[in-house]
Amino acid sequence: MTRLRDALARCLGSILARPGRTALTAFGIGVGAAAALQLLDALQDGPGAVRRPAPPARIPRLMVSNGERSSRVAVWATTPESARRAGIVAVEGRPLAALDLRDARRVALIGAGLRAELFGLQSALLRPIEIGDARFTVVGVFEARGPGFGGAGGSVSELAVVVPESSGAEIASLVSPAGGPGGPVGGRRGAARPGAAAVFAPLAAISLLLGGVGLACAMLATVVERTREIALRRAVGATRGEVFGECLLESVLVGSAGGLAGVVASLALDPGSHGAGAPAWGAAAALALAALVGAAAGLAPAVRAARLDPARALRAE
Secondary structure, three states: OHHHHHHHHHHHHHHHHOHHHHHHHHHHHHHHHHHHHHHHHHHHHOOOOOOOOOOOEEEEEEEEEOOOOEEEEEEEEEOHHHHHHOOEEEEEEOOOOHHHHHOOOOEEEEEHHHHHHHHOOOOOOOOEEEEOOEEEEEEEEEEEOOOOEHHHOEOOOOOEEEEEHHHHHHHHHHHOOOOOOOOOOOOOOOOOOOOHHHHHHHHHHHHHHHHHHHHHHHHHHHHHHOHHHHHHHHHOOOOHHHHHHHHHHHHHHHHHHHHHHHHHHHHHHOHHHOOOOHHHHHHHHHHHHHHHHHHHHHHHHHHHHHOOOHHHHHHHO
């Protein structure tokens, strides 16, 4: 523990003794880490991304019509799993399906009471209805037999409509620019940014590559500048492994510092693009990537420092 503390102190002293070089080498890695975090975010929000669980959204008092009759009812936008947990049971037709959510299908379940108001004794299955100005197809008639969407405003009336979360956003946009009462419908962090992955992937790769090359050159220069110090330490008993580990540790610290700065800057400048769960693992992944680049960049300088011949180095000095 004492050796590790001493090694950390020497590494930090070496880093702080060259602030300009440290900042310059860490900058490229920081840009790469920020781009990597944005890339992970774009991939998570992109087409085919797995949707995270979200509380159902409710749009109250929306006009629903079948062309002849109409009624003002609440519209719930949710996922098949949330509907199942809420006790929404399809007594006619089928419940919401995963494909409805994935493909943003314009399908709807209507309550048994609403079916009676709009269609009387006729079947409502596969009949079109208009929710606001959007046309949906009825695929099921439900009865509420459970706790309802308690976390999103209470139980579900059978004078209501249930639609997939993904297509509910379109309905909300008809109510207000902000997505209606309660904000945007659905649990997505925002609209997917088309082409974001194509932009951030090369930016992250190039920045990390250039940052790693710059860090490797800076570490080689540091080893040359500290030749006498390294030779003296080797002469008084420091092992090759200790010298190697200390040099590698310094490189990892610089890479991690750059990665941390990049992640903080990304979260600060674009907070709206990160959801509640994304930054936790995305930031950790970006920091780990920055540390890995630092380790790779410091490998050759660390090997050179460990192979230094103390006697020859001291004579040369």
